[in-house]
Amino acid sequence: MSFFKRPIATQVDADAVLIDARKLIEKRLSPSSRRHFLRGSLTLGGLSLLTGCALDGDADVEAALQRISRFNDGVQGLLFDPRQLAPTYSQDMITRPFPFNAYYGEDQVRVVEEAGYRLEVSGLVADKRRWTLAQLRAMAQQEQITRHICVEGWSAIGRWGGVPFGDFLRRVGADLGAKYVGFQCADDYHTSIDMATALHPQTLLALSYDGAPLPPKYGFPMKLRMPTKLGYKNPKHITALYVTNSFPGGYWEDQGYNWFGGS
Numbered sequence: 001m002s003f004f005k006r007p008i009a010t011q012v013d014a015d016a017v018l019i020d021a022r023k024l025i026e027k028r029l030s031p032s033s034r035r036h037f038l039r040g041s042l043t044l045g046g047l048s049l050l051t052g053c054a055l056d057g058d059a060d061v062e063a064a065l066q067r068i069s070r071f072n073d074g075v076q077g078l079l080f081d082p083r084q085l086a087p088t089y090s091q092d093m094i095t096r097p098f099p100f101n102a103y104y105g106e107d108q109v110r111v112v113e114e115a116g117y118r119l120e121v122s123g124l125v126a127d128k129r130r131w132t133l134a135q136l137r138a139m140a141q142q143e144q145i146t147r148h149i150c151v152e153g154w155s156a157i158g159r160w161g162g163v164p165f166g167d168f169l170r171r172v173g174a175d176l177g178a179k180y181v182g183f184q185c186a187d188d189y190h191t192s193i194d195m196a197t198a199l200h201p202q203t204l205l206a207l208s209y210d211g212a213p214l215p216p217k218y219g220f221p222m223k224l225r226m227p228t229k230l231g232y233k234n235p236k237h238i239t240a241l242y243v244t245n246s247f248p249g250g251y252w253e254d255q256g257y258n259w260f261g262g263s
């Protein structure tokens with residue numbers, strides 16, 4: 001199916017949320033905040049600009065921001081072009097050493113053993129068999145040298161290899177019209193993405209880093225690598241994934257990070 005035209009229902013939703021968001025902005029935010037929001041929604045970076053304004057912990061403001069963030073998800077989803085490729089780089093531009101990041105320190109990296117490891121696949125898929133790493137390595141592999149952008153203010157160029165995620169989803173007979181793919185990780189991390197991004201040609205179920213098996217710190221046994229999304233949307237140490245129409249949220253997203261998280 002094509003993702004260039006969104007189902008009417010999605011557009012109606014977006015319109016309804018837009019009306020809500022406008023009311024909330026007019027009621028709650030200063031003129032400069034309003035300008036930030038408008039500028040931000042055009043550049044897809046609006047939420048951080050908006051939250052940089054003087055907002056306190058008042059529940060109404062939190063609720064308003066939550067709604068604006070969800071509205072921003074809708075805008076990003078509507079503007080996402082499934083054919084638009086993220087920039088790629090040459091080998092000599094790779095950042096060495098590539099940074100490590102997680103919600104814990106590098107001394108606490110989760111070490112997953114290959115023996116006994118199985119990737120669980122559930123939800124709206126025809127084939128719920130569990131996958132060994134050998135079975136994933138036997139599928140056609142692809143490589144990319146792309147830039148990873150973390151909201152904490154750093155970016156780095158790295159080289160990942162693995163199975164194009166769209167190939168994997170088709171192989172397991174996923175419902176490609178479903179809204180979300182969710183991921184559970186070996187640490188307490190979890191996240192979820194929109195189906196259009198899941199099927200993007202640069203979205204990779206990454207098994208290797210710089211030509212070698214993915215090391216523990218970069219997410220062994222596998223991470224989902226998406227150069228079209230910010231770092232926190234790229235789950236490491238994936239143990240299970242599922243296809244669903246129920247909004248799954250995520251570790252940082254549930255704490256207020258924008259869910260779509262485009263880069």
Ligand SMILES: Nc1nc2c(c(=O)[nH]1)N[C@H]1C(S)=C(S)[C@@H](COP(=O)(O)O)O[C@H]1N2
Binds near residue numbers: 101
């Ligand atoms: N399982 C898991 N995945 C995760 C995280 C995490 O804490 N746990 N942190 C995210 C964030 S915020 C970033 S920037 C990247 C960092 O990936 P790297 O260590 O390969 O640089 O992993 C993302 N995926």
Ligand SMILES: [Mo]
Binds near residue numbers: 151
């Ligand atoms: Mo990050």
